[in-house]
Amino acid sequence: MADDMNKMGAPLIFERSKPGARTQMLPPLDVPESLPDPCALRRCAPPLPELAEGEVSRHFSLLERRAFGVNNGFYPLGSCTMKYNPKLNDEMAALPGFADIHPLQPEHTVQGCLEALSRLDVILREITGMDAVSLQPAAGAQGEFTGVMMIKAYHESRGEGSIRTKMLIPDSAHGTNPASAAMNNYTVVTIPSDENGCVDINALRASAGSDTAGLMLTNPNTLGLYEPNVAELTRIVHDAGGLCYYDGANLNAIMGRARPGDMGFDAAHLNLHKTFAAPHGGGGPGGAAVCCKAFLSEYLPSPIVTNDNGAFTLDCGGSSSIGSIHAFYGNFLVCLKALCYLLSLGRDGVTLASSNAVLNANYLMRKLTAPDNAILLDGKPPRACMHEFVLSLKKLKSATGVSALDVAKGLLDEGMHPPTMYFPLIVDEALMFEPTETESRDELDAAAQKITALLNRAFTDPESLRSAPRSTPVRRPDEVKAARSPTLRYGCRTAQ
Numbered sequence: 001m002a003d004d005m006n007k008m009g010a011p012l013i014f015e016r017s018k019p020g021a022r023t024q025m026l027p028p029l030d031v032p033e034s035l036p037d038p039c040a041l042r043r044c045a046p047p048l049p050e051l052a053e054g055e056v057s058r059h060f061s062l063l064e065r066r067a068f069g070v071n072n073g074f075y076p077l078g079s080c081t082m083k084y085n086p087k088l089n090d091e092m093a094a095l096p097g098f099a100d101i102h103p104l105q106p107e108h109t110v111q112g113c114l115e116a117l118s119r120l121d122v123i124l125r126e127i128t129g130m131d132a133v134s135l136q137p138a139a140g141a142q143g144e145f146t147g148v149m150m151i152k153a154y155h156e157s158r159g160e161g162s163i164r165t166k167m168l169i170p171d172s173a174h175g176t177n178p179a180s181a182a183m184n185n186y187t188v189v190t191i192p193s194d195e196n197g198c199v200d201i202n203a204l205r206a207s208a209g210s211d212t213a214g215l216m217l218t219n220p221n222t223l224g225l226y227e228p229n230v231a232e233l234t235r236i237v238h239d240a241g242g243l244c245y246y247d248g249a250n251l252n253a254i255m256g257r258a259r260p261g262d263m264g265f266d267a268a269h270l271n272l273h274k275t276f277a278a279p280h281g282g283g284g285p286g287g288a289a290v291c292c293k294a295f296l297s298e299y300l301p302s303p304i305v306t307n308d309n310g311a312f313t314l315d316c317g318g319s320s321s322i323g324s325i326h327a328f329y330g331n332f333l334v335c336l337k338a339l340c341y342l343l344s345l346g347r348d349g350v351t352l353a354s355s356n357a358v359l360n361a362n363y364l365m366r367k368l369t370a371p372d373n374a375i376l377l378d379g380k381p382p383r384a385c386m387h388e389f390v391l392s393l394k395k396l397k398s399a400t401g402v403s404a405l406d407v408a409k410g411l412l413d414e415g416m417h418p419p420t421m422y423f424p425l426i427v428d429e430a431l432m433f434e435p436t437e438t439e440s441r442d443e444l445d446a447a448a449q450k451i452t453a454l455l456n457r458a459f460t461d462p463e464s465l466r467s468a469p470r471s472t473p474v475r476r477p478d479e480v481k482a483a484r485s486p487t488l489r490y491g492c493r494t495a496q
């Protein structure tokens with residue numbers, strides 16, 4: 001019975017609601033009733049579901065069983081760095097001294113928390129080769145948006161805000177890069193990739209000029225390739241008077257080995273939830289650090305923790321600061337989990353983690369095969385990748401009719417989270433795998449065997465993949481409809 005429920009579409013908690021159902025947990029009132037000012041009272045009760053506690057517990061347990069996370073199995077979702085999140089980090093973040101504080105508490109009562117933020121700041125400067133850090137952004141995309149705001153503020157302070165209107169962004173960048181530039185009213189100039197999948201340096205040179213505000217570079221790029229000419233790229237943009245922004249969301253490939261600051265970048269963001277193992281992707285909120293060189297530090301969002309001989313204070317910044325981009329200091333507990341991760345790995349552990357992430361990605365990439373090399377990008381033998389790699393199923397699709405989507409759906413039946421599909425956009429029928437360093441060799445071998453078997457099945461039994469998945473409660477949702485006309489509120493659903 002429980003298993004049947006698990007397979008069926010689960011009712012919403014509102015659909016389980018029964019008027020009057022509840023669990024009586026409070027004893028009868030034994031003091032005079034006191035209501036707030038009548039004008040502060042609601043006119044009618046909010047439309048909340050009514051259920052007994054046991055029903056609530058069953059509802060959420062069912063949802064939990066149907067969710068797939070890193071604790072359930074192999075999760076090679078490219079670009080998302082779904083590594084194992086050590087439980088120690090959660091335990092530290094749950095300590096009452098960290099979890100039971102209020103952001104408006106006086107500074108002298110939260111010195112330990114401020115010290116934790118300050119220590120993270122120091123470590124991230126070291127890892128990135130930058131001089132100053134803000135921990136406020138709630139995600140990578142917001143970090144980029146913040147960095148671009150700072151670049152804009154810098155040009156405006158020099159009277160060049162209206163002249164430098166173009167942001168140069170390679171076509172292999174993460175999609176949030178052009179979005180962040182466009183949201184800051186920059187015109188996006190797309191720089192094409194060369195035949196090796198890296199930035200076409202001549203195209204960059206031709207585009208850089210007196211109207212260039214900056215370059216936004218995702219490195220390693222979304223093909224999992226490290227830009228071989230990275231120092232030259234930053235030099236070209238600096239010579240044109242622009243600034244260089246590093247999308248460091250893929251830092252898991254290089255941390256401890258290479259630093260954006262040393263490559264010539266002026267600002268960068270790191271995804272704390274990806275690289276430094278805070279649960280994410282439905283498992284928890286994100287957090288990003290924006291790091292910059294000293295000359296940009298006056299534009300950082302405020303407040304920033306400062307350390308005056310062991311006395312920690314919140315500096316609200318000067319008049320050049322772009323202001324606050326998140327309430328208080330950002331997602332404090334995510335920062336704390338990142339600090340805990342970094343302290344438990346130490347300098348050598350951080351370097352080993354990135355080395356193993358790259359090793360695991362190359363290992364898995366070379367173990368995957370398909371008849372007639374039907375998964376190779378442009379039919380070329382795979383180049384060494386960084387922490388992730390991209391297959392193109394273009395040839396496989398034309399030979400068998402089985403698409404990247406079909407293979408991804410087939411992997412669900414194998415108990416595996418699918419890789420990222422149809423990204424990056426510059427690759428036809430793309431599947432992007434990022435196994436991360438926390439998978440063992442046995443796990444990678446098992447995954448390689450399952451994926452390879454599936455790719456072979458595309459040639460022998462394509463229909464079984466076109467009709468996959470068969471084991472999940474929901475099989476093929478209308479993804480276009482879900483993206484174009486999402487119904488996010490229960491009220492909307494009933495109104496339709």
Ligand SMILES: Cc1ncc(COP(=O)(O)O)c(C=O)c1O
Pocket residue numbers: 079080139140141142174176218247249250271286
């Ligand atoms: C390269 C890159 N840049 C930016 C982002 C955006 O980060 P977030 O999803 O935290 O907004 C991601 C997300 O995975 C990414 O992979």
